Amino acid sequence: xxxxxxxxxxxxxxxxxxxxxxxxxxxxxxxxxxxxxxxxxxxxxxxxxxxxxxxxxxxxxxxxxxxxxxxxxxxxxxxxxxxxxxxxxxxxxxxxxxxxxxx
Amino acid sequence: xxxxxxxxxxxxxxxxxxxxxxxxxxxxxxxxxxxxxxxxxxxxxxxxxxxxxxxxxxxxxxxxxxxxxxxxxxxxxxxxxxxxxxxxxxxxxxxxxxxxxxxxxxxxxxxxxxxxxxxxxxxxxxxxxxxxxxxxxxxxxxxxxxxxxxxxxxxxxxxxxxxxxxxxxxxxxxxxxxxxxxxxxxxxxxxxxxxxxxxxxxxxxxxxxxxxxxxxxxxxxxxxxxxxxxxxxxxxxxxxxxxxxxxxxxxxxxxxxxxxxxxxxxxxxxxxxxxxxxxxxxxxxxxxxxxxxxxxxxxxxxxxxxxxxxxxxxxxxxxxxxxxxxxxxxxxxxxxxxxxxxxxxxxxxxxxxxxxxxxxxxxxxxxxxxxxxxxxxxxxxxxxxxxxxxxxxxxxxxxxxxxxxxxxxxxxxxxxxxxxxxxxxxxxxxxxxxxxxxxxxxxxxxxxxxxxxxxxxxxxxxxxxxxxxxxxxxxxxxxxxxxxxxxxxxxxxxxx
Numbered sequence: 167x168x169x170x171x172x173x174x175x176x177x178x179x180x181x182x183x184x185x186x187x188x189x190x191x192x193x194x195x196x197x198x199x200x201x202x203x204x205x206x207x208x209x210x211x212x213x214x215x216x217x218x219x220x221x222x223x224x225x226x227x228x229x230x231x232x233x234x235x236x237x238x239x240x241x242x243x244x245x246x247x248x249x250x251x252x253x254x255x256x257x258x259x260x261x262x263x264x265x266x267x268x269x
Numbered sequence: 270x271x272x273x274x275x276x277x278x279x280x281x282x283x284x285x286x287x288x289x290x291x292x293x294x295x296x297x298x299x300x301x302x303x304x305x306x307x308x309x310x311x312x313x314x315x316x317x318x319x320x321x322x323x324x325x326x327x328x329x330x331x332x333x334x335x336x337x338x339x340x341x342x343x344x345x346x347x348x349x350x351x352x353x354x355x356x357x358x359x360x361x362x363x364x365x366x367x368x369x370x371x372x373x374x375x376x377x378x379x380x381x382x383x384x385x386x387x388x389x390x391x392x393x394x395x396x397x398x399x400x401x402x403x404x405x406x407x408x409x410x411x412x413x414x415x416x417x418x419x420x421x422x423x424x425x426x427x428x429x430x431x432x433x434x435x436x437x438x439x440x441x442x443x444x445x446x447x448x449x450x451x452x453x454x455x456x457x458x459x460x461x462x463x464x465x466x467x468x469x470x471x472x473x474x475x476x477x478x479x480x481x482x483x484x485x486x487x488x489x490x491x492x493x494x495x496x497x498x499x500x501x502x503x504x505x506x507x508x509x510x511x512x513x514x515x516x517x518x519x520x521x522x523x524x525x526x527x528x529x530x531x532x533x534x535x536x537x538x539x540x541x542x543x544x545x546x547x548x549x550x551x552x553x554x555x556x557x558x559x560x561x562x563x564x565x566x567x568x569x570x571x572x573x574x575x576x577x578x579x580x581x582x583x584x585x586x587x588x589x590x591x592x593x594x595x596x597x598x599x600x601x602x603x604x605x606x607x608x609x610x611x612x613x614x615x616x617x618x619x620x621x622x623x624x625x626x627x628x629x630x631x632x633x634x635x636x637x638x639x640x641x642x643x644x645x646x647x648x649x650x651x652x653x654x655x656x657x658x659x660x661x662x663x664x665x666x667x668x669x670x671x672x673x674x675x676x677x678x679x680x681x682x683x684x685x686x687x688x689x690x691x692x693x694x695x696x697x698x699x700x701x702x703x704x705x706x707x708x709x710x711x712x713x714x715x716x717x718x719x720x721x722x723x724x725x726x727x728x729x730x731x732x733x734x735x736x737x738x739x740x741x742x743x744x745x746x747x748x749x750x751x752x753x754x755x756x757x758x759x760x761x762x763x764x765x
Binding site for chain 1: 366
């Protein structure tokens with residue numbers, strides 16, 4: 167692990183905690199992260215692993231959080247149609263009885 | 270589109286179809302995922318649940334995902350035709366999507382088709398990367414008993430799959446040819462009434478290929494699968510056979526087998542070691558010289574002797590990808606010059622990306638193909654969900670045993686806690702990172718690999734060699750297809 171640590175802040179009113187966490191997970195092979203909750207921001211402090219520079223990780227982190235935010239939008243917008251399509255696709259499958267479903 | 274015939278959950282989760290219709294002069298998103306292209310992060314691959322993909326810019330992605338595209342834009346039309354969006358004009362296309370989704374997961378409901386019988390653990394070779402614990406030839410207690418074999422055949426036909434493929438593995442499988450004969454005859458007898466599509470494959474190092482064996486294989490239409498690791502020096506270094514020239518013997522027997530069984534009844538695989546990494550062209554040339562028109566660049570796996578002899582750690586996923594890319598470039602060049610040869614790892618990925626039915630390759634399935642696509646009956650009667658599971662057992666870890674053929678019933682084995690946990694925890698649709706990964710519709714899971722590396726079926730994908738290898742390969746193929754021309758045409762021609 168190299169000693170060149172860095173930090174990035176993400177505004178809470180723009181990015182969800184889930185988006186930030188998912189981005190950190192994705193990049194956990196590139197750096198070790200510490201996530202802190204401040205009043206208005208998610209503060210990420212990181213320690214790049216060998217082979218990754220502070221600027222590499224910072225750039226990746228910013229892009230990754232943006233992407234996770236976009237994925238949230240897509241998931242939200244497509245949840246209904248995805249459920250509908252999957253249900254329709256497998257509506258003839260004999261998958262056995264499930265608890266809690268109406269007959 | 271009429272509402273589907275559903276049981277509605279108490280939460281009313283499934284709403285009628287008319288509620289999803291987009292407003293006029295607007296569009297709705299179809300489910301999709303995306304990834305930035307490696308090496309050019311302003312390019313983004315968008316992939317939908319059908320596995321169709323487009324390469325667009327990040328700016329286009331943001332406009333598309335936030336409803337800002339204009340219907341007059343070429344990108345709008347392209348996204349609509351590839352099922353990334355729908356509008357009032359194209360809402361009826363949803364009826365096209367549904368059967369294709371069903372087809373993508375058809376293999377799950379077909380259930381177990383591949384049945385691997387480890388007829389003996391005895392072997393006459395000493396391959397350092399061997400993924401099973403080998404025993405010397407004279408230890409007959411490592412042969413599968415007849416009653417276990419018979420139970421295995423019965424078990425194989427319990428699956429509802431219309432296909433029953435029986436593969437003989439070892440050690441060296443032909444060291445127990447008598448049992449192979451019994452299994453084939455038993456399976457064929459059962460199939461008189463079962464009427465499945467029945468196939469046999471014998472995995473062998475080809476050093477024990479007698480005329481009697483060839484006659485039997487011809488009579489029962491048994492395919493032979495062997496190993497060729499490359500030119501003679503590379504093959505013999507990887508697969509030493511004391512007192513013999515393993516390469517010369519296998520080449521001679523390939524010719525005999527082709528003569529007896531037919532030219533397309535002998536297949537070959539190679540295993541990539543560190544010694545292979547600088548020689549992909551020579552390996553390909555050797556395959557061509559031996560009359561093969563396909564080569565399978567297979568990386569080492571962390572099982573059995575591969576870990577014991579530290580062979581597995583000899584190279585990284587990146588080094589393997591460099592080897593594969595160089596080999597693929599050469600194969601494309603050969604094809605351009607009229608020499609037909611394919612690379613199987615690539616063709617499997619291409620099938621996942623472009624074929625509506627995908628591929629049966631067990632490591633590119635979600636849920637994983639362990640048990641539900643392929644199953645292993647070990648020489649001692651224990652049942653495993655994969656060949657890798659029995660290899661892990663040979664290293665002393667028996668956690669992946671599903672049960673025993675002579676003691677446990679079909680339902681107990683296929684419903685075992687370890688199998689269900691393995692499938693549940695490795696499901697790509699719900700694994701961390703995989704669930705959101707742009708390549709998920711094409712990818713799969715490898716619970717054995719991750720268990721061998723970290724004792725965890727899910728694995729840590731940011732550092733997983735399995736993930737790195739697959740995402741690296743998908744990125745490379747996407748780039749090649751985007752460049753168009755002959756390379757793209759050649760790759761597309763490999764899709765089944």
